[in-house]
Amino acid sequence: MPQAISSATNKGMVATIHRVTAGNGYLYYLRNIAANDITARGRSSLADYYSAHGEAPGRWQGSGLAALNIPPGAEVTESQMKSLFGLGIHPNAEQIEEQVYAHQITLGANDRAATRAAEKASKLGNKFAVYEARSQYRQQCSDAFRAHNSEQNLPPTTAIPDDERARIRTQVATEMFTIEYERPPLNARELSGWVAKNSRPKHAAVAGFDITFSPVKSVSVLWALASPDISQRIEVAHRRAIEDALSWLENNAVFTRLGRNGIRQVDVEGIVAAGFTHRDSRAGDPDLHTHVLIANRVRTLDGKWRTIDSKTLHEAVVTASEIFDSRIEHHLETDLNLQFEARPGRTPDQVQIREIVGIPLELIEAWSQRGAAIVARLDQLTAAFQTTFGREPSPKGDL
Template sequence: MGLHKLTAGDGYEYLTRQVAAADSTERGASSLADYYSEKGESPGRWAGAGLAGLGSVAAGQQVSEAQMKALFGEGLHPNADLMFELALAQGASQADAARSAKLGRAFKIDSGATAYRVACAEAFVAHNLARGQKWNAAIDDADRARIRTDVGSKMFAKEYGRAPADERELSGWVAKVGRQKTSAVAGFDLTFTPVKSVSALWAVAPREVSEQIEAAHESAIAAAVTYLEKHACFTRVGTGGVAQVDGNGLIAAQFTHRDSRAGDPNLHTHVAISNKVAATMPDGTTKWLALDGAALYRNNVPASEVYNTVLEAQLRERIGVRFTERASADRSKRPVREIDGMDERLAERWSSRSAAIKLRTAELARTFQADHGREPTAIEAISLAQQATLETRAAKHEPVSHADQRSGWRAEAIEILGSQKALSELVSSITAHTAAEATTDFDHAWVRETAERSLDIVSRKRSRFLRHNIRAEVVRQVRTFDPPAERIDALVEKVTDLACGDELSIDLSGAADTDPATDIAPDVMRRRDGADVHTRHESQLLT
């Protein structure tokens, strides 16, 4: 699961740019046939327990462009436009109508232009005046592009003391310095992507099987979001945010995409979590505040493992696949669990994007070594990988229908495997497994063994750790025993409790470091987990 911030203003637009047709408010309900035949991605849908605090937005409803602009662009209620008009129609003043759509403070957006944009604007004016035209006369697209390139090249050379290595390096730099300035965080984009073998099977399997894979993917995302609502849905109040209080659920907009920029099958879902969260105050009132982002980042890895584990369980139960570990080409990385029996040639064919990034990263590393006489450090290597990702990022292809995509992917698979029969036999062979008999009792002996193994693995990398570090490893360990989907959460918590308890771990927080007020705090100063609001959720340092 990837995680990055969404900035206020237009930071959300890449999520809605490829959505099929128009907004759902204008289109009405769509049929399954529409989903397969319309060009572009399927519209987003609302999710999260926090929707209950909005009143007029329900889970499963389609997300409109206007709603995304209101919530993620401006920090207002998703239906702000409608609420404003309704309030005016009922006789409210302009000010009162505007307040009716507020969710706490609106986002502060710095609309000031970047130095690059200012320089381009000045160059456009100079271009017109030099030709005896009005300062704001229209400029031909080709001339505007040339001016932007000239300005960018000069500014790049001034910053780095050299000319850009190539067009891609210049384009990447211009994209970075040309972004709108804003420090306001509108939300967080969580990207859930299954392993490559799952996307490959989803791309070539009969439609009814593909639909089951999508359903499993959605169930796994729901489990991860539920986990985050339990362990990462907080806000902070008081001077300096001294108190961490419970949020009343997350507000999320989910957008499922079908392919990579290279057009390869790549089932993945962006879950845009709003930075707005409602919290119930001690006096019973509700306030809209900002989500505690630190808790979200801290639980990024455990939530990712929850997604992977639930996805495997759902796919086992829905379509009868099995998973096995495959060693990673990078020895520093742990083995990846892929669908047993999936032909690796399909995954290789449909990994052109990652292959291009690896190739460019290697080229940049060789250039770095030649220029500096040494290999890049770990931090420098990450920077080179990020540069390679940007430089190899092709423009998003024109929208195509799901039906056309599936037809193309099946044709590619038949070409690789040799025949339609070979493809059918492959799909049948990896989805024909009946539910295996349970081989694990999940008794106390298993719980203790799994807790000790998890502690051992975490302790090799960390001399001190937090509960979420252990939980992430526990989820990985539980996954290898193929538990039923409905038992995963209970098993994980049972193992984590034992691993982090006094029997196997030492609490380094210590009585001397604990505020004595935590023992006598009244209920109104405690979170749902029972802890005093002046402590952070699961913040005990262990060893």
């Protein structure tokens, strides 16, 4: 999964944003978040993130859906993800193009003209430019495939069975991960995230923006341990807080730019987004959070589809995070009479985090393996930086 670009608030790290590339960038959300139908897409050692039941399917969100004739809350399909986030065309492009093509043929159009009309009907502005990926990981996999065939006395380009290819890819990824982080991956989930990051092309069109909303850890702890009724009410509070934050974003931070060098910032009709709720961290800890994948396609008031002013969106994420943070507290206090207080033991220079009163700090820390691993790695990198440059690194990583 791509690296987060911004994330901090004064209460905790509860919202992050990163770019999602066109082409196959959307597959992360299908394979690693919403792949509850494992037989339809297949399984591999790198993609088997969750149990056989998988995660809940994604749901469409945003007031921009009205222009696409898609109801909010409708289930997100793989075909829709491929069309919108892979190609930059209408989510229902397959059905639209099929209907328009058939209608044009009945009117007497030839195949070429009918195809052109069908493609025009599904357009949402210009299609995404897709660049070929040339990553070191892909290159090493290619070399490993050739070496495998050579050992079998086969031509270098001989097709390798899927199971064997998956084994080779996993072996290559594990070796490269271990070299980079000086430890083996914790599990297949962490390894698959590394593969997703290292398989991206260096240059690619931006298909969308993933804003990930995560409540503080005590919320996930209570959600995991509570009765089904209480857990469901916690999820409702989580979802309502996201809706509050997205509503603010739509009204205050989602625009496009027009004119020479994008000199004019103009209003749009709203966002088109797919939300995927995720149950745990890559370390396997309970971690309720939701990826809201906002398409880089918005319609201006003149009816034309354009791209989002990403600079404004990125700048607004800290505020959206604060809104989500405060609103989930409000919803949980109102519905479940929960109370929040500052987490003890935080120093003045640390981000202050508010947790649910009564949730033991020891349990919060025990179920924060992912965060602990990041802190440990940060300490290693800081020590290496000090050895090399003779001083501590700056927050921005400047040399």
